[in-house]
Amino acid sequence: MLDSSLSSLFGILFSPHMMMLMTLGVLVGLFFGIMPGLGGKLGIIFLIPFVFGMDPIPGAVFLLAMHSVVHTSGAIPSILFGIPGTGPDAATIVDGYPMTRKGEAGRALGATLCASGIGGVIGAVFLSLLLPSVEPIVLAFSPAEFFLLAVLGITFIAALSGDSLVKGLIVGLFGLIIATVGLDPVSGQDRYTFGQLFLWDGIDPVTAVIAIFAIPEMVALALRGNLTAGRSETSYSMSDVVRGCIDVFRHWFLTLRTSLIGAFIGLIPGLGGDVASWLCYGHAVQSSKTPERFGKGAVEGVIAPETANNSKEGGALLPTLYFGIPGSSGMAILLGAFVMLGIQPGPGFAAGKSDVVWALIWTLAIANILAVLLLLAMAPWLSRIAGLRTGLLIPFVIALSLLGSYLGAGAWQNFMLFLGLGALGWLFKKYDWPRPPFVIGIVLGPIAENSFHKAMALWGPAFLLRPLSLVLLAIIAATLVLYIIRARREAVAT
Amino acid sequence: MNRILALTASLILLALGSIQQAGAQSNLFDGKTITYIVATKPGGGYDTMGRLVARFLEKHLPGSRVIVKNVPGAAHLIGAKMINSADADGLTIGTFNTGLISWQLTATETDGLDLARMSWIGKAASEKRVLVVSAKSGLNSLDDLRKPDHKVKMAASGKGAASYQETRMLTRAFGLNLEIIPGYEGTEAELAMLRGEIEAYVGSESSLKPFIANGNGKIILEIGGQADSPNPQASAHARDDTAKAIIDFIATQAQLSRLTAGPPGIPADQLKALREAYMAALADPELVAEAEKLELPIAPASGDAVAERVRAAFDQPPATLALLKELLQEE
Numbered sequence: 095m096l097d098s099s100l101s102s103l104f105g106i107l108f109s110p111h112m113m114m115l116m117t118l119g120v121l122v123g124l125f126f127g128i129m130p131g132l133g134g135k136l137g138i139i140f141l142i143p144f145v146f147g148m149d150p151i152p153g154a155v156f157l158l159a160m161h162s163v164v165h166t167s168g169a170i171p172s173i174l175f176g177i178p179g180t181g182p183d184a185a186t187i188v189d190g191y192p193m194t195r196k197g198e199a200g201r202a203l204g205a206t207l208c209a210s211g212i213g214g215v216i217g218a219v220f221l222s223l224l225l226p227s228v229e230p231i232v233l234a235f236s237p238a239e240f241f242l243l244a245v246l247g248i249t250f251i252a253a254l255s256g257d258s259l260v261k262g263l264i265v266g267l268f269g270l271i272i273a274t275v276g277l278d279p280v281s282g283q284d285r286y287t288f289g290q291l292f293l294w295d296g297i298d299p300v301t302a303v304i305a306i307f308a309i310p311e312m313v314a315l316a317l318r319g320n321l322t323a324g325r326s327e328t329s330y331s332m333s334d335v336v337r338g339c340i341d342v343f344r345h346w347f348l349t350l351r352t353s354l355i356g357a358f359i360g361l362i363p364g365l366g367g368d369v370a371s372w373l374c375y376g377h378a379v380q381s382s383k384t385p386e387r388f389g390k391g392a393v394e395g396v397i398a399p400e401t402a403n404n405s406k407e408g409g410a411l412l413p414t415l416y417f418g419i420p421g422s423s424g425m426a427i428l429l430g431a432f433v434m435l436g437i438q439p440g441p442g443f444a445a446g447k448s449d450v451v452w453a454l455i456w457t458l459a460i461a462n463i464l465a466v467l468l469l470l471a472m473a474p475w476l477s478r479i480a481g482l483r484t485g486l487l488i489p490f491v492i493a494l495s496l497l498g499s500y501l502g503a504g505a506w507q508n509f510m511l512f513l514g515l516g517a518l519g520w521l522f523k524k525y526d527w528p529r530p531p532f533v534i535g536i537v538l539g540p541i542a543e544n545s546f547h548k549a550m551a552l553w554g555p556a557f558l559l560r561p562l563s564l565v566l567l568a569i570i571a572a573t574l575v576l577y578i579i580r581a582r583r584e585a586v587a588t
Numbered sequence: 589m590n591r592i593l594a595l596t597a598s599l600i601l602l603a604l605g606s607i608q609q610a611g612a613q614s615n616l617f618d619g620k621t622i623t624y625i626v627a628t629k630p631g632g633g634y635d636t637m638g639r640l641v642a643r644f645l646e647k648h649l650p651g652s653r654v655i656v657k658n659v660p661g662a663a664h665l666i667g668a669k670m671i672n673s674a675d676a677d678g679l680t681i682g683t684f685n686t687g688l689i690s691w692q693l694t695a696t697e698t699d700g701l702d703l704a705r706m707s708w709i710g711k712a713a714s715e716k717r718v719l720v721v722s723a724k725s726g727l728n729s730l731d732d733l734r735k736p737d738h739k740v741k742m743a744a745s746g747k748g749a750a751s752y753q754e755t756r757m758l759t760r761a762f763g764l765n766l767e768i769i770p771g772y773e774g775t776e777a778e779l780a781m782l783r784g785e786i787e788a789y790v791g792s793e794s795s796l797k798p799f800i801a802n803g804n805g806k807i808i809l810e811i812g813g814q815a816d817s818p819n820p821q822a823s824a825h826a827r828d829d830t831a832k833a834i835i836d837f838i839a840t841q842a843q844l845s846r847l848t849a850g851p852p853g854i855p856a857d858q859l860k861a862l863r864e865a866y867m868a869a870l871a872d873p874e875l876v877a878e879a880e881k882l883e884l885p886i887a888p889a890s891g892d893a894v895a896e897r898v899r900a901a902f903d904q905p906p907a908t909l910a911l912l913k914e915l916l917q918e919e
Contacts, residue, residue: 139630146878233783237771277662279746280770291669294662363779417782418798419775423629426775430636434881440802548771552741552785 099222102452106155106460115152116457119159120464127164130171130498131300133180134164135424142431151450153435155457161428162458163465165367165403166210170469170476173202173396175491176308177498182367182403184303185375188530189388189395191311196391200330203473204338205393206400207466209349212342213401214462216353217360217408222455228361228412229441235362237548238557242566243362244542247369249573250376251531254388259581262531265522269535270542272297279544292507299368299536301499301508302515306532308495309516310523312488329477335470341393348378348394349401356402360409366422368537370406371399376534380573389528408458415439415451616861617678618651624848625682627667629660633795637712637846637884638683644869649861657682663749664688665701672701674851678858681709681850686841687750689901693909694916704899707854708847708891710866713884715845716793717754717838718819719809720800722781727788730762730808730825739767743777743786746770751777754790754838757915758809758822761831781805792842793819794885811835812842833908834915840901844894846884863891 106112119141126137137160145153168179173190186206193202224231235243251266275286276296287293342349352374359370378398379388388395410425418439420426432439437450469476499512522529549557557563622645626638639656646654659667664684674680692703721727725740733740744752747770759766766788772780778799780786789796793813799805810819823839826832848866850859869875870888879886904912 136630139635146881232779236780236783236785277746281747291662291666294665295660364776413779417779418802419778419782423632423774426632430882433883438798440798544771548769551769551771 098448099452099455102449103456106453106456112152112155115156116159116461117464119156120163120461120468123160123163123461124167124465124468126160127167127179127183128170130177130179130304130494131500133168133424134161135427137161137164138424138427138431142434145431145435148435150435150437151453154432154437154450155453157428157431158454158457159461159464161424162214162404162407162461163210165400166207166214166462166465167469168403169206169210169396169400170203171494173206174199174476174479175487175494176311177304177491177495178300180367180403181300181303182371182399182406184300184307184368184533185371185399185530186396187303187307188375189390189392191307192389192391193393193396195311198330198334198391200332200334200473200477201338201341201393202396203330203476204335205341205396206338207335207469208339208342209397209400210404211462211466212349213353213356213404214407214465215459216350216401217357217405218455218458218462219408220354220357220361220405221408221411221458222452224361224412225416225451228416232361232363232413232417234562236552236560237545238553238560238563239566240362240364240545241542241549241557242563242570243365243369244538244545246566246570246573247373247376247534247538248542249570250373250380251534254376254379254528254530254534259577262528265527265529266531266535269532270539271535272302272532273536273539274543279540280547290507296540297511297515297536298499298508299533301512302536303533304495304499305512305515306519306522306529308491309512310520312491313516313520314523315484316488331477332474335473338393342397345394345397348381349397351381352377352398353401353405356405357409359402360406361412362409363413363419363422365541367403367406367424369541370402372530372534372537374398374402375530380577389530404462408455411454411458415443415454416441418443615650615652616858617649620651620679621653621655622646622649622678623674623680623682624654624656625667625671625680626656626658627660627664627671627682627684628658630658633884634664634683634685634846636882637879640875640878640882640884641683641712641846641848641866641869644872644875645862645865647872648865648868663691665691669699669701671849672706672851676707676851676853676855678850678854678862681707681848681862683846683848685750686844686847687753689841689844689898690750690753690916693902694913702852704902705852706898707850707852707859708895708898709850709859709862710848710870710891711844711889711894712846712848712870712886714812714843714887715885716813716817717750717790717811717842718793718796718807719758719788719790720781720796720805721788721808722784722786722805723803724781724784725787728806728808730764730820733764733766733788733808734762736765739765741785741787742766742768743772743780743789744768744770745773750841751790753916754811757834757838758790760915761822761834762825778804794883797883812839830911833904833911837901837912840897843887844889844897847894849891859891866891
């Protein structure tokens with residue numbers, strides 16, 4: 095095993111052909127990540143005509159290098175402008191953007207790059223260690239466990255809600271209600287669509303996140319006036335970036351934990367990148383000794399989602415390669431491309447064709463490191479964009495948000511929705527209500543609802559008594575108890 | 589190395605906007621831009637096939653430019669409506685799910701969309717539908733699905749989806765004892781069969797092929813296949829008229845797969861040119877080779893044949909129509 099692993103590594107590192115493909119793939123991936131609304135899925139669709147006719151390993155290396163780094167650059171617009179480059183980078187806004195407003199853009203970028211790189215490498219390690227024994231783990235998660243995982247995520251709302259549990263829960267439940275807009279997953283009945291076809295598919299989470307976070311910030315900036323002032327506070331120096339990198343190592347245990355959680359969520363088909371980053375964000379808040387700093391520019395709030403959305407790629411490859419069944423739409427397209435290249439995943443593949451498997455594992459690791467190095471080299475140039483005058487920044491961000499929302503959902507009516515949700519976000523901000531629970535509600539709502547229906551149809555209420563269900567219920571209970579103990583202690587202290 | 593150079597060059601070319609060469613021969617679509625609407629998000633079978641057809645239509649309509657536009661949403665309805673309401677000049681065409689035939693049969697408000705009136709340009713494939721039982725279930729034949737003491741758990745996506753409606757139709761046609769568990773999207777049904785919570789599933793043969801090849805299940809019934817197919821044909825099991833009508837209806841939708849259509853009333857000249865270019869594109873050896881690599885089955889038919897079959901699906905004896913409506917309607 096070590097033999098084939100090392101020969102595969104050297105085969106990539108010492109082949110100029112492979113390294114050029116890898117670099118090209120990474121560059122394309124970084125571009126598709128940084129442009130709001132594009133993302134890795136579209137990246138593969140764009141590249142498929144080019145890999146047509148390539149040999150299997152170079153073609154797969156090229157595609158995977160592209161797909162595995164989109165979230166590294168996707169966090170950059172989250173941090174600088176409050177607009178996520180890709181859906182899973184939305185969680186990074188919550189603390190990344192306030193860091194920029196505090197003048198810590200460089201530090202946030204440094205943290206996001208290092209966290210992404212380390213997350214990606216840990217994801218690759220996770221993939222290599224678990225590939226032989228993944229079957230029982232993947233098959234252990236049925237709709238019953240999906241439902242309880244979603245409930246666990248929603249329980250984190252308690253920890254995320256800042257000063258008031260009640261406010262957090264109200265906002266979170268409101269997010270859950272918004273998540274029910276669209277066709278009922280079971281009966282096909284349309285709900286809250288008001289005769290509008292574009293609402294049949296529900297509220298696009300990317301639109302919701304951009305509207306709830308970016309628009310209120312821009313309104314606040316505009317209201318503060320001073321539109322023609324010189325360079326804004328967002329410009330930074332390289333020493334800031336280095337400081338952010340060091341932060342990741344200072345919080346090494348959090349980095350490790352969220353990388354592993356991210357990879358694990360990636361491994362369970364059907365949960366996806368959004369769930370990975372938001373759950374890890376929730377975990378960072380919930381496990382912090384000073385949760386009140388979150389949402390105001392805590393560097394851990396950047397580290398957690400960014401490690402997760404890169405490490406989940408390694409996890410997501412597991413069921414894709416082992417069963418030949420993709421866990422997400424992005425993986426489905428990647429799988430389709432692999433099949434086109436002559437790579438046919440399945441149980442035999444994971445055990446047998448070790449050269450292809452090792453090439454994929456090494457690609458994950460090397461591409462992630464390469465992406466960080468390339469972006470570090472570009473960091474001074476990014477600072478120039480970040481240093482735009484407020485008067486230029488606001489229209490730029492609004493245009494970029496609208497573009498991201500349009501590309502994400504593809505319907506012009508979404509602009510109305512965008513404005514409505516933007517106004518709501520502004521009210522949340524103005525009256526100091528927490529915004530992250532709202533987004534968690536939207537992201538987890540459909541998973542919770544759909545899995546609950548299925549679990550009830552299959553087992554009735556007894557689904558809560560399955561062994562893994564009981565474990566998850568225990569974790570949920572422990573989370574709540576911990577929260578209550580901490581809240582009491584704080585109440586006594588004040 | 590050359591390949592990398594070529595790749596880089598192509599990327600740059602693409603970024604600059606592809607350069608079009610005007611065809612030498614004069615043509616109705618010379619210098620025109622055709623918008624090809626795909627009624628799903630990027631990725632997936634409809635999108636892949638749509639892009640392939642669009643690319644080769646451009647080749648076989650000299651001087652034209654065919655751009656693909658994804659208009660996803662509402663189970664292909666938004667894209668289909670957009671095609672239907674476009675100007676009938678042949679410059680807006682596209683692809684959507686044949687399942688809209690079922691939708692139209694039961695819809696109370698169709699918003700002007702009438703599939704029988706659309707300008708059919710052709711179809712690219714026959715997606716055979718199969719009833720698959722999982723290896724874990726221990727089920728082996730259609731008879732095992734009739735046992736009164738055991739309700740077989742079937743996966744389906746939401747009510748109104750093809751898997752759901754076809755499961756109901758098969759239940760009626762063959763007197764099966766099934767319980768539908770809705771909410772399984774895409775490949776979730778396959779995972780659920782691996783886990784064991786779901787025992788059987790109705791889906792398209794091409795998408796279930798790897799699942800079966802990996803030894804995870806077997807086909808016990810096929811709809812829309814040829815007589816020489818290795819799988820048991822549903823039409824051979826259909827004893828009475830009801831069963832025959834039901835199987836025929838499913839087969840019609842199955843055989844008209846990956847279709848291309850335009851709005852009603854495209855002038856005869858344009859329609860003829862589009863149909864000819866379509867058939868030429870589908871016969872193009874390059875397209876055939878690419879489709880084979882992508883594992884997209886190809887079985888083309890021209891627009892006039894498609895139009896006839898679509899009209900036939902709506903033009904049935906009242907008793908049959910009433911039965912189909914009842915089965916398609918949500919409870």
